[in-house]
Amino acid sequence: MVGLLQHRWGVVNDRSRSYGDAGEPGPKQAGHLRSCQFFPLHSSAPYCVAQGYIGRPRRTVPIVPRFGCGCPATVVLMILVTGASGTIGSHVLRLLAQSGHPARAMMRSRPGRTVPPDVDVVQADFEDHASLHRAVAGVRAVFLLTAPATPTPDHDLALLAVARTAGVSSVVKLSAIGTGERFGAATVGAWHQTAEDAVRASGLTWTILRPSSFASNCLHWAGAIRAGEPVHNVTGDGEQGVIDPGDIAAVAVAALTDPAHAGKIYTLTGPELLSVPDQASHLSEVVGRPVVTVDVPPATASRQLLASGMPPAAVRATVIGTAWARAGHNRILTDDVARVLGRPPATFRDWARRHREAFAGVP
Numbered sequence: 075m076v077g078l079l080q081h082r083w084g085v086v087n088d089r090s091r092s093y094g095d096a097g098e099p100g101p102k103q104a105g106h107l108r109s110c111q112f113f114p115l116h117s118s119a120p121y122c123v124a125q126g127y128i129g130r131p132r133r134t135v136p137i138v139p140r141f142g143c144g145c146p147a148t149v150v151l152m153i154l155v156t157g158a159s160g161t162i163g164s165h166v167l168r169l170l171a172q173s174g175h176p177a178r179a180m181m182r183s184r185p186g187r188t189v190p191p192d193v194d195v196v197q198a199d200f201e202d203h204a205s206l207h208r209a210v211a212g213v214r215a216v217f218l219l220t221a222p223a224t225p226t227p228d229h230d231l232a233l234l235a236v237a238r239t240a241g242v243s244s245v246v247k248l249s250a251i252g253t254g255e256r257f258g259a260a261t262v263g264a265w266h267q268t269a270e271d272a273v274r275a276s277g278l279t280w281t282i283l284r285p286s287s288f289a290s291n292c293l294h295w296a297g298a299i300r301a302g303e304p305v306h307n308v309t310g311d312g313e314q315g316v317i318d319p320g321d322i323a324a325v326a327v328a329a330l331t332d333p334a335h336a337g338k339i340y341t342l343t344g345p346e347l348l349s350v351p352d353q354a355s356h357l358s359e360v361v362g363r364p365v366v367t368v369d370v371p372p373a374t375a376s377r378q379l380l381a382s383g384m385p386p387a388a389v390r391a392t393v394i395g396t397a398w399a400r401a402g403h404n405r406i407l408t409d410d411v412a413r414v415l416g417r418p419p420a421t422f423r424d425w426a427r428r429h430r431e432a433f434a435g436v437p
């Protein structure tokens with residue numbers, strides 16, 4: 075009964091109200107379920123349509139449903155974005171808000187100005203189960219991004235457990251390229267592999283995203299570049315399909331809002347293979363002065379990371395990933411971004427131009 079009551083509430087926004095007021099089914103979007111997620115008996119219904127919205131954006135209001143199956147339940151429209159204060163999560167939130175999909179940001183601390191105005195916010199921590207229950211209440215889909223300090227699938231497993239009991243219907247898991255590959259005696263992205271397996275076994279509808287190296291990683295070089303110092307190159311001549319985080323987020327939003335992506339694993343790359351010296355050369359053109367690199371072999375990188383206070387297990391996982399890329403195993407380009415978005419992925423140079431200020435300012 076608790077579950078049913080929970081499902082009787084949703085959050086609407088301007089866009090959904092505009093067709094709800096007219097009493098007409100709107101275009102297929104987040105509020106339109108292909109099947110009834112709460113009542114398996116009705117799961118063969120072609121679609122469910124909500125209508126009769128009331129209220130202002132950000133207000134939680136009852137939704138009067140009209141289901142193709144005649145089901146008396148109501149529709150849950152909320153999409154939960156975890157990792158919402160981070161690189162990908164903040165893009166996902168922005169895109170959901172821009173396209174009028176009701177979204178809830180899960181944050182550990184009070185949000186800054188980065189949260190779009192119509193977004194609901196829940197304070198929650200993957201390590202605090204009670205807070206996770208609050209986060210998933212009234213949610214139909216979850217963008218699952220975990221970034222534990224030490225590599226562990228526990229955060230993914232904790233969220234999946236509460237999502238199942240709360241009646242969440244789908245999950246889009248951010249994983250990483252190379253997950254599960256053997257590299258010498260090690261497994262690349264071993265914790266993501268365990269989490270991916272749990273997502274597939276969860277009983278929820280799922281999509282898995284395996285992005286390549288983020289263009290935004292080079293923001294770590296900004297201080298060195300501004301100071302005219304060399305940037306640390308931990309991947310040598312290893313080329314990677316460096317990808318704009320905005321493109322990863324756009325694919326995530328497509329997967330969260332269109333059931334056509336259910337059951338898919340997308341390997342997401344940018345349009346070109348780039349080594350760190352290649353990226354430095356693009357940045358050099360963008361900032362208008364030389365950007366040089368200094369090679370940092372795995373053993374040195376390992377010592378430096380340990381000295382910085384990173385937990386040993388995290389250092390090991392990081393060094394396995396960078397050594398794997400250094401050995402050329404991430405020389406991968408796919409057309410998954412273009413197939414999902416209907417346009418090519420952004421180039422690294424595009425991304426660098428948009429972030430020129432970070433590299434060009436004074437130290």
Ligand SMILES: NC(=O)c1ccc[n+]([C@@H]2O[C@H](COP(=O)([O-])OP(=O)(O)OC[C@H]3O[C@@H](n4cnc5c(N)ncnc54)[C@H](OP(=O)(O)O)[C@@H]3O)[C@@H](O)[C@H]2O)c1
Binds near residue numbers: 285
């Ligand atoms: N960087 C790459 O090149 C790359 C490539 C492929 C895949 N990935 C994957 O991408 C993910 C990282 O994405 P990102 O760069 O967007 O993340 P990010 O910018 O590092 O942000 C991490 C997010 O996770 C949140 N978080 C951390 N611990 C939490 C906890 N205990 N409870 C609730 N929230 C918590 C953080 O919240 P706070 O703000 O409170 O800390 C933050 O919002 C990782 O899974 C990584 O393996 C990265």
